Amino acid sequence: MKTNNMSTRDEKRWQAIVSRELEIGDPFFYGVLTTGIYCRPGCSARSPNRENVVFFETPGEAEQQGYRPCRKCRPDQQRVSQDRETLIIKACRRLERERSPVSLEALAEQAGLSPSYFHRLFKKIVGITPRQYYLKHRSDRFRHMLADGSAVAEAIYSAGFESLSGAYNRNDDRLAMTPKNYRKGAEGMQIVYGTATCYLGSVLVAATVRGVCAVELGDSEEQVYANLCSMFPKASLDRGAPQFQKLVKAVIHHLDNPFERCELPLDIQGTSFQQKVWSALRTIEPGNTSSYSEIAGQLGTPAAVRAVAGACAANRIAVLIPCHRVLTKDKNISGYRWGKQRKKLLLDKEKK
Ligand SMILES: [Zn+2]
CATH class of the missing domain: 3.30.160.70 (Methylated DNA-protein cysteine methyltransferase domain)
Known part of the structure; x- marks a missing residue:
């Protein structure tokens, strides 16, 4: 049987197991003599007794000595950093959901980490403390x-x-x-x-x-x-x-009723050029039409006719952003994302 000399390094590792830290800058694995199972630090299983713990540098080493990988922390699979993010994202979701403050202890327990380590990890990944995160969300009615x-x-x-x-x-x-x-x-x-x-x-x-x-x-x-x-x-x-x-x-x-003013708020998402084109479209009154080259001129970029046509085609908000009011230079109905037939129907309805 392997004896555990209490070197400083082993002592640090042991502390990491107890506090369930995931990483101490010294990657290691530990086996438990009594169960024959080996874990990675941060495992949420019950802490073993110090005298039953054996340290390994790699999963291979542990398995060579007959240890089986723990089902909880899966030390045989590489996914430490992924896990940490997932744990913190889970905590964020919980903080977003809860209507009353969640204690640090409760969050840490859910993550299977010590409160102090959880706090540090949360701050490192999210940039603010769990409490600040919670308050931020509570103040955000729309959230x-x-x-x-x-x-x-x-x-x-x-x-x-x-x-x-x-x-x-x-x-x-x-x-x-x-x-x-x-x-x-x-x-x-x-x-x-x-x-x-x-x-x-x-x-x-x-x-x-x-x-x-x-x-x-x-x-x-x-x-x-x-x-x-x-x-x-x-x-x-x-x-x-x-x-x-x-x-x-x-x-x-x-x-x-195209002649009635539409006051609905729009969430317009696009490049700044597209946004400029779409704003220009919204100034074309029903019953009027414009052309791609007119709009390009209006924006101070007369050569950008094709880009204007592209922005019209990229419009996602039919009718409320009236790209149907744009025609070719000789007043013909050109393309329309939702079909030329619909463009014609819309324009007919807007004929004074
Ligand atoms: Zn484990």
């Missing part, structure tokens, strides 16, 4: 609405655009102080959608907490939904609760 998903439309509908953009700016701050790693794990946007039919066929209206992010037109509900999926492949898409239909109806009302 809570997002947790509900269905409340998004209600928020857009009942809140003025001013307050919406104010809330978003606070959100921006939060994202700015969260490192890339977290954002990657935090997935993409949350989008709520609803469908209806109108004189143009099937309509799908999608919104984020900022406003309408897509209006899709098509021949069937399946088609408009498929288009939404390909537009936002990484977002989480949820069908809106019944009250979301209010927003859908507001869009349909605008389709039927």
Whole structure:
């Protein structure tokens, strides 16, 4: 039997096991004589007695001596850094969900780490302490609405655009102080959608907490939904609760009454050039039309005709951003993302 001399290094390793630290700058594994199982530091299994612990440099060494890998910490698989991020992201999610503060001890226990190590690791990965993270979220009213998903439309509908953009700016701050790693794990946007039919066929209206992010037109509900999926492949898409239909109806009302002003908040996402083009499109009154070269001239980039046409084709918000009001130089209906026939119907309706 191997005896455990209490060298300084072994003592440090032993402390790491007790405090469940994942990394002490000295990669090692440990076996437990009584169970014949070996673990990696940070394992959430019960701490063994010091006298039963044997240290190894590699999993291979442990297995050579007859130890089996622990099922909890899987020391035979390489995934230490992945694990740490996952643990912290889990904790972030919990802090986002909870309506009352969660103690550091509770968070650490869930992660299977010591409170002090958990605290340090959280700060290293997220950039702020768990408590700061929690407070940040509590102060963010819209974040809570997002947790509900269905409340998004209600928020857009009942809140003025001013307050919406104010809330978003606070959100921006939060994202700015969260490192890339977290954002990657935090997935993409949350989008709520609803469908209806109108004189143009099937309509799908999608919104984020900022406003309408897509209006899709098509021949069937399946088609408009498929288009939404390909537009936002990484977002989480949820069908809106019944009250979301209010927003859908507001869009349909605008389709039927193009001369009424549309005050719906839009969440416009694109390059700065695209955004300029889309803003210019929104200045074209119903009944009027423009051309790609006119808009290029308006933006002070007369040569950018093709780029303007590209930006029109990239518009995701049908009708509310009226790219259908752009024609070729000789007033012909050129391409339209949702079909030339629909473009013609829209323009006919807007004829004075
Ligand atoms: Zn283990």
